[in-house]
Structure formats: structure tokens, C-alpha cells
Amino acid sequence: PAGALRSTPSSTPGTTRGMVQDPTQFDVLVMPNLYGDILSDLCAGLIGGLGVTPSGNIGANGVAIFESVHGTAPDIAGLDLANPTALLLSGVMMLRHMGLHQYAAKIQTACFDTIKEKKVLTKDLGGNSKCSEFTTEICRRVQDLA
Amino acid sequence: MAAHSAVLSVSRIINPIWGRHLGNTVKVFGTTLTSHRNKTLHVSDNIPPPAKYGGRHTVTLIPGDGIGPELLSHVVEVFRFSCVPVDFEVVHVNSALEAEDDIDNAITAIRRNGVALKGNIETKHTMPPSMKSRNNLLRTSLDLYANVMHCQSLPGVQTRHRNIDIMIIRENTEGEYSSLEHESVSGVVECLKIITRSNSLRIAEYAFQLAREKGRRRVTAVHKANIMKLGDGLFLQCCREVASGYPDITFDSMIVDNTTMQLVSKPQQFDVMVMPNLYGNVVSNVCAGLVGGPGLVPGANYGRDYAVFETATRNTGKSVAGKNIANPTAMLLASCMMLDHLKLYNYANLIRNAVLTTMNETRLHTADLGGQGTTSEVVQSIMRIIQSKGQLTADI
Numbered sequence: 347p348a349g350a351l352r353s354t355p356s357s358t359p360g361t362t363r364g365m366v367q368d369p370t371q372f373d374v375l376v377m378p379n380l381y382g383d384i385l386s387d388l389c390a391g392l393i394g395g396l397g398v399t400p401s402g403n404i405g406a407n408g409v410a411i412f413e414s415v416h417g418t419a420p421d422i423a424g425l426d427l428a429n430p431t432a433l434l435l436s437g438v439m440m441l442r443h444m445g446l447h448q449y450a451a452k453i454q455t456a457c458f459d460t461i462k463e464k465k466v467l468t469k470d471l472g473g474n475s476k477c478s479e480f481t482t483e484i485c486r487r488v489q490d491l492a
Numbered sequence: 493m494a495a496h497s498a499v500l501s502v503s504r505i506i507n508p509i510w511g512r513h514l515g516n517t518v519k520v521f522g523t524t525l526t527s528h529r530n531k532t533l534h535v536s537d538n539i540p541p542p543a544k545y546g547g548r549h550t551v552t553l554i555p556g557d558g559i560g561p562e563l564l565s566h567v568v569e570v571f572r573f574s575c576v577p578v579d580f581e582v583v584h585v586n587s588a589l590e591a592e593d594d595i596d597n598a599i600t601a602i603r604r605n606g607v608a609l610k611g612n613i614e615t616k617h618t619m620p621p622s623m624k625s626r627n628n629l630l631r632t633s634l635d636l637y638a639n640v641m642h643c644q645s646l647p648g649v650q651t652r653h654r655n656i657d658i659m660i661i662r663e664n665t666e667g668e669y670s671s672l673e674h675e676s677v678s679g680v681v682e683c684l685k686i687i688t689r690s691n692s693l694r695i696a697e698y699a700f701q702l703a704r705e706k707g708r709r710r711v712t713a714v715h716k717a718n719i720m721k722l723g724d725g726l727f728l729q730c731c732r733e734v735a736s737g738y739p740d741i742t743f744d745s746m747i748v749d750n751t752t753m754q755l756v757s758k759p760q761q762f763d764v765m766v767m768p769n770l771y772g773n774v775v776s777n778v779c780a781g782l783v784g785g786p787g788l789v790p791g792a793n794y795g796r797d798y799a800v801f802e803t804a805t806r807n808t809g810k811s812v813a814g815k816n817i818a819n820p821t822a823m824l825l826a827s828c829m830m831l832d833h834l835k836l837y838n839y840a841n842l843i844r845n846a847v848l849t850t851m852n853e854t855r856l857h858t859a860d861l862g863g864q865g866t867t868s869e870v871v872q873s874i875m876r877i878i879q880s881k882g883q884l885t886a887d888i
Contacts, residue, residue, distance in 0.1 A: 358773075358774060359773045359774055359776070359805070360777065360807075362774050362777045362778045362781070363777040363778065363780055363785075363786065363805065364781070365778075365781070366756060366778050366781030366782055367781045367785060380716070380770075383748075383749045384749050384752055384774055385752075386749070387749035387750060387752055387753040388749075388752035388753060388755075388756055388778065390753055391752065391753035391754065391755070391756040392756050392757075395753070395757065396753070
């Protein structure tokens with residue numbers, strides 16, 4: 347219920363410092379544009395980088411665009427080496443936005459489990475599997491979860 | 493330059509041999525630079541000597557709010573105990589008053605003495621927007637254009653990342669802190685961020701001079717020039733211009749959001765960083781968090797004529813005030829930076845050594861570091877170490 351929510355204003359520098367020392371103290375953060383830019387990259391750095399960070403841009407009337415926030419990586423494009431996690435999890439956000447929660451949960455679980463098991467990982471996460479192999483593994487898990 | 497001697501001294505403790513070598517290098521550069529450049533920022537010859545009478549210096553002390561008063565009282569206690577030839581002129585600034593008389597008095601006192609040590613003066617959100625931040629007013633009136641913070645990993649403090657050694661130079665007078673906002677249409681506020689060529693050149697010069705004097709290899713400018721093409725673009729351009737005069741130092745630039753990401757994943761890659769005001773605020777807080785928190789890092793504000801020392805992250809620490817649990821390290825180290833500035837190097841090293849020993853070896857950590865020590869226990873330990881060094885001390 348709305349009454350149970352607590353809101354506390356926090357200055358940006360204090361928040362960045364708190365984020366570095368104990369990020370678990372934070373739950374949901376809302377802020378203007380520039381601070382959001384800085385804090386979202388800072389948090390991405392805390393959880394493993396832009397290769398695994400999803401995002402969504404929500405507008406009026408439910409219009410939304412979901413995207414990964416990493417660059418185009420022209421040096422590895424077309425070589426089946428990229429980590430699809432960021433874009434995949436952005437897709438999961440999209441499914442939730444559309445109300446398709448079951449599908450979203452399945453794909454997210456499959457993706458997280460694959461990463462947790464560490465057997466099939468792309469290069470940026472420390473493995474040497476291809477993008478297609480990583481994807482196939484996730485698909486296999488989705489099937490098992492069905 | 494006002495800064496170099498003060499900032500050098502931490503490295504002297506960490507590595508005394510290297511620090512001494514740098515000290516000699518500084519003297520050589522001092523003369524070389526003066527002869528090469530007409531418009532030099534190395535104005536250590538031009539800065540009026542700090543207030544000194546009978547061999548004793550007078551320093552303005554502004555207690556501020558929150559934990560400021562208690563931390564500064566510990567500094568006074570340690571100074572008195574160690575027989576440091578410094579007298580403090582205490583000036584109180586009441587943050588609850590709208591009138592600017594208090595802060596004007598403080599500014600006048602600092603103009604008179606040349607040097608100050610201060611706690612943070614609270615800027616209450618409930619006061620009208622026309623009331624400017626007292627700390628900001630102090631910085632701009634005295635033109636303390638360079639805020640310098642040295643973040644180093646300390647051996648006795650547990651942190652996720654090790655081997656951090658970053659110097660942050662933050663432009664201190666303009667940028668997003670120009671306090672120029674207006675509401676032409678109700679519900680639409682415009683805020684002006686001011687970037688000037690002269691201030692950008694000045695801070696870039698400062699950064700490169702400091703880097704050279706400290707023997708640093710690389711200066712990184714932090715900006716958001718892809719979005720603020722004119723503002724941050726100008727800042728970046730000025731940094732590039734200054735960099736061309738220092739071929740021995742590598743210059744690169746990084747966008748601020750990427751910078752924070754890199755700082756939390758690989759902070760060891762950074763050496764010296766220079767940036768406008770707001771990014772400086774954010775980056776210094778991130779770095780303070782990386783090396784162990786706001787209780788550990790001292791900060792200094794330098795202008796052409798004045799220097800003001802305080803804790804780097806400028807907290808009032810209201811939640812821990814009056815409970816004897818605040819960490820006195822940052823304020824004590826700031827007072828040591830001040831002693832270096834006054835050329836009282838022996839006293840600076842004595843106190844600094846004692847502070848770092850207490851933290852690294854005796855492990856009397858305060859609550860912010862995960863320990864159970866009280867402020868007074870830490871201060872007592874520091875004074876005991878000072879006494880054990882055999883120099884003249886008062887009674888505990």
C-alpha cells in the first residue's frame with residue numbers, strides 16, 4: 347500500500363558515496379536527467395558492467411523503447427562474440443511492460459542460471475563460448491522450465 | 493603554488509624516501525617555472541606571508557555545524573598537546589540566520605590570517621532559495637578556485653579495491669554552483685551552468701603543475717562535452733591547450749558517466765583527474781567511498797592568496813554529532829595539510845604519522861570503519877604516540 351512506502355531525499359554526492367560503500371541500502375531511486383546518467387553508469391559498474399545492464403524508456407500512453415545501454419562494439423560485430431545478456435534482459439523488461447510476466451520470468455531465470463553456472467559464458471564474463479552457444483544454453487533451460 | 497607542499501606530505505609518510513626526493517624536485521621546478529613563464533600560477537613568492545607574530549601563526553577556525561565543532565576541538569586539543577605554534581581565531585557562522593554578517597566576518601578573518609580550518613556549515617533546505625550556501629559564498633568570495641583531494645588506499649582499512657592513489661582537482665567557483673536560477677514561467681525553472689575560459693585554463697594549469705611537481709604521469713579531464721557541447725566543450729578545449737605545454741604528462745579525457753563506472757570497477761587506472769564543479773563533487777564522493785569513507789579523506793581549497801582546509805566530502809554529519817563516534821582522521825589530516833601550508837613540516841609529519849599509525853596498526857577504528865572505538869579513544873591514542881616520539885608535549 348502507498349502508505350507503507352518511505353521516501354527520503356538524498357543529495358547526489360552522498361548517494362554516490364553510499365552506493366560505493368553499501369549499495370544494498372538503496373531500493374528505488376528517482377532523479378533528474380544528468381544525475382540519472384551518472385548514477386546508472388555507476389550502478390552498472392557495480393553489477394558487472396554495461397554488457398549485462400538492461401534499460402527501458404517509458405513514455406505516455408505506454409509507449410516504450412527498451413534497449414541495452416552499451417555501444418555498438420564495431421570491433422566484434424558479426425563475429426558471434428558479443429554478450430546478448432543486456433539486450434535479452436531489456437527484452438524481459440519489455441515483456442513485463444506488456445504484462446507477459448510468465449514468459450519474462452522464465453527467460454530471466456534461464457538467463458541468470460546460465461550465468462550462475464559459469465559453464466557457458468561469453469568472453470566479457472570470463473568464458474570463451476560464442477554468443478550462439480550462450481543463447482542455445484538459455485533456450486535449453488527455458489525448455490526445461492516449461 | 494599554494495598546494496604542492498601540503499599535498500606532497502602524505503606521500504612522504506607512505507614512502508619517506510620518495511617524498512624527500514620530490515621535495516627537492518619541487519624547489520628546482522619552482523625557479524625553472526618562474527623564469528619560463530611570465531604568467532605563472534606559482535605565486536608562492538607573491539602570496540602574502542601568513543599571519544605570524546612572535547613565531548606563532550594565527551589561523552581562522554570556523555566550527556560549522558554537526559560534527560564540525562567536536563572534530564575541530566580535537567584538532568585544537570592535539571595541537572595544544574604537541575605545542576604547535578598556531579593560535580586559532582574562532583569565528584562562528586550561524587546557518588539559521590538569513591543575514592550574511594556572520595559569513596562576512598569569517599571571510600574578513602580569513603583575509604586577515606590567510607589560512608583557515610573549517611567544519612561544514614549546514615545549508616538548510618527549508619531556507620528561502622535566495623539564501624546562498626555559506627560554504628559556497630566563502631569559496632567564491634575568497635576565489636578558492638582549486639579544490640584538491642588526494643585519495644589513497646590506507647593499509648589498515650578494509651576496502652573492496654586496493655592500491656588506489658588518485659588526485660582530484662575540482663574547479664571550485666563556477667559551473668553548476670553559480671547559483672543562477674530563475675523561474676520565468678511558473679513550474680519551469682532554468683539553471684545556468686557557467687563555464688569560462690579563464691577559470692577553465694586556470695584550473696587546468698593548476699592540475700598540470702601539481703601533476704608535474706608530484707611526479708604524476710597522467711591527467712584525465714572528466715566532462716560531458718558530448719551533451720554540453722559548448723560548456724564542457726570549452727572546458728575540455730582549455731585542458732587540451734594547457735596539456736600541449738606539458739609534453740611529459742599524458743593527457744586524456746573521459747565522459748563523467750563512464751568515469752564513475754570505471755571508478756567502481758577499476759579505480760587503479762586513474763592518476764590525476766581534473767573537472768568542473770559538479771562532476772568534481774560526484775567523483776570525489778565516489779573516491780572517498782572507495783578508500784573507506786568520508787571520515788578518512790582531507791580536502792584543501794586553494795586560491796591565489798588564501799587556503800582553507802576541511803574534510804574532503806564536506807559533511808555536517810548530523811546523525812553522529814555529539815555522540816563521540818565520529819572519525820577524527822579526516823579533520824586531523826586536513827589540519828596536517830594546513831601545517832604543511834604554513835611550512836611547519838615537522839609538526840605536520842609528527843601528527844600525521846601518529847594518525848596513520850593509530851589507524852593502520854592499533855586498529856582503533858570508529859563506527860564508520862566498522863569498529864567500536866570512540867572519537868576520544870582515537871585522539872588519546874594519537875596523543876600517546878606523539879608523546880612517545882620524545883618531542884616537547886603538554887600534559888594529556
